[in-house]
Amino acid sequence: MAATIQAKDRSDLRRSQTRRLRKDGYIPAVVYGKGKEPVTVAVEGVELIKNVRDEGRNAVFSLDIEGKNQLNVMLYDYQSDQIKDELIHADFYQVDMSTEVDVEVDINFEGEAQGVKDGGVKQQTLHTIHVRSTPNNIPDEIKIDISELTIGDSITVGDLTSGNGYEFLDEPDTTVITILPPQSADVPEEGEEGGDEEAEPEVINEKSEDEE
Known part of the structure; x- marks a missing residue:
């Protein structure tokens, strides 16, 4: 009611x-x-x-x-x-209870991704998803179990299963979440600054020989 x-x-x-x-x-x-x-x-x-x-x-x-x-x-x-x-x-x-409407529904994750436990980084790129449904069938939220995701894995809209009475409107290839590899800063070793010859810095507003 x-x-x-x-x-x-x-x-x-x-x-x-x-x-x-x-x-x-x-x-x-x-x-x-x-x-x-x-x-x-x-x-x-x-x-x-x-x-x-x-x-x-x-x-x-x-x-x-x-x-x-x-x-x-x-x-x-x-x-x-x-x-x-x-x-x-x-x-x-x-609203007409028998007519479909388009709404945005929140996305919530369940579980902890295995890839995060292994040092990966969870990147959520979609926080809400567009749904078409009759008013009585609009879900409160879209729950996604991410516990099986390993480093490099991702979930797209196309991987989700529509429930009874509603369908997803976002493009199937839209990424919802990705488990990225661990972030590490690449520090060059001594003697590996990037080449045999050191590039000369560009001089802003330097006069040419002709101008002198």
Whole structure:
């Protein structure tokens, strides 16, 4: 069952009303939907943050608009005040539970790679992956077991197995993680500075003989 977020109708778009809402702990928000007119609402900032933390960024919420009907929505975007560390605006997207959506899902690794135990270096090049799914089938995260990886091994998107009800959209050859060889600084031995003759340094703005 989708978590519920309470919302107020926000038909009065005057700045004075918006300031009053923020003073009362609410933030202005807009609900968009394919082929639907945008709906302006206000939601409690603290409640929204709590629900997103508990349910996840890609969760489907039941937006209960006071005096109106409930809408199935996902948090599409938000704006925050970095100085005050608080939300100032949110955008919701009204979803059809039977229609697929494209979202980003976090990648998390399980286990410790054998290659890292042997001195290799883990290099993660992809932290999120694009997924297409109906709203109810969006995974909370993509878990990847890396315990069998040795030095030189890598995992690409094509190596991952899509779950029931969702598929990956990134290119199959996109690298997710690689176990690199140990990092070591190559210090030249004495007498091996790089050649028999020492190259002369380039002189910037040196005058030619003709100019002299």
